[in-house]
Amino acid sequence: DIQMTQSPSTLSASVGDRVTITCRASQSISRWLAWYQQKPGKAPKLLIDKASSLQNGVPSRFSGSGSGTEFTLTISSLQPDDFATYYCQQYNSYSTFGQGTKVET
Amino acid sequence: DVQLVESGGGLVQSGGSLRLSCVASGFTLTNYEMIWVRQAPGKGFEYLSYISISGSHTEYPDSVKGRFTISRDSAKNSVYLQMNSLRDEDTAIYYCTRRLPYGGYELWGQGTLVTVSS
Numbered sequence: 307d308i309q310m311t312q313s314p315s316t317l318s319a320s321v322g323d324r325v326t327i328t329c330r331a332s333q334s335i336s337r338w339l340a341w342y343q344q345k346p347g348k349a350p351k352l353l354i355d356k357a358s359s360l361q362n363g364v365p366s367r368f369s370g371s372g373s374g375t376e377f378t379l380t381i382s383s384l385q386p387d388d389f390a391t392y393y394c395q396q397y398n399s400y401s402t403f404g405q406g407t408k409v410e411t
Numbered sequence: 412d413v414q415l416v417e418s419g420g421g422l423v424q425s426g427g428s429l430r431l432s433c434v435a436s437g438f439t440l441t442n443y444e445m446i447w448v449r450q451a452p453g454k455g456f457e458y459l460s461y462i463s464i465s466g467s468h469t470e471y472p473d474s475v476k477g478r479f480t481i482s483r484d485s486a487k488n489s490v491y492l493q494m495n496s497l498r499d500e501d502t503a504i505y506y507c508t509r510r511l512p513y514g515g516y517e518l519w520g521q522g523t524l525v526t527v528s529s
Contacts, residue, residue: 340515349519
């Protein structure tokens with residue numbers, strides 16, 4: 307099984323900050339990686355697909371990069387609506403998710 | 412509106428069975444790969460089952476293989492998850508999702524809560 311490790315688990319930030327979340331795969335997954343945002347009591351929302359492809363309607367302050375085993379999600383200027391938990395997911399082989407990164411104030 | 416709506420969750424005793432349903436609206440479910448995922452309370456996500464566009468191919472991780480079965484009904488535009496031999500650790504919110512071609516899960520239902528009690 308491919309393991310996904312996110313860091314940090316919790317991130318304290320303020321509005322306007324640049325935020326970076328890292329996701330590492332236990333083996334190469336090429337660019338078969340997605341990023342999701344989840345708010346309490348809600349289903350996740352797909353932000354980025356295939357490592358760097360921004361989904362329609364997602365603000366351009368979100369970006370993704372990486373390939374192989376190391377990936378990052380960057381929020382260029384954190385907005386009040388961005389306080390949430392973020393998950394990475396590999397879909398190279400079956401699918402596994404990272405444990406999540408909670409972005410809090 | 413394009414949406415997925417799950418139902419069928421509830422409280423079940425350990426060793427029991429449940430059948431979850433997911434009705435699609437606004438699109439034809441059989442044009443997409445569909446996947447069930449769950450999230451245990453306060454935890455991350457676990458991939459549970461996959462059904463191909465043709466419906467001829469299904470996948471399960473070892474944790475549920477032999478206990479869970481995915482199926483679909485094109486006439487009802489629905490996908491199902493039959494869950495047998497339920498265990499306490501199966502307690503979670505269960506989500507039905509639609510997959511992008513060779514991609515992530517672009518559409519999620521609101522989820523249905525399954526609670527397994529011994």
